[in-house]
Amino acid sequence: MNAAGQIGGEARLLTYEGWGHSIHNRRACTRDAFDRYLIEQALPAPGMRCPAVFYTRTPTSELPASRGDVPEPRTGV
Numbered sequence: 001m002n003a004a005g006q007i008g009g010e011a012r013l014l015t016y017e018g019w020g021h022s023i024h025n026r027r028a029c030t031r032d033a034f035d036r037y038l039i040e041q042a043l044p045a046p047g048m049r050c051p052a053v054f055y056t057r058t059p060t061s062e063l064p065a066s067r068g069d070v071p072e073p074r075t076g077v
Helices: 003-007 028-040
Strands: none
Touching: none
């Protein structure tokens, strides 16, 4: 028996068709469903499914040296 079946009729299962843990921010589909539930207590539609996101790995040598959205570590403070 799955977790939704054990909880009962008020449970909903949101299926992410990819792999891994922590799917909240994988794509708008999962993020929006989670946020609507947390903010408005609105359940996702029965049988809701979110397609997988496939990432490509960027070699470290091709990444920018500094990202503007992440502060550089402070030293000697």
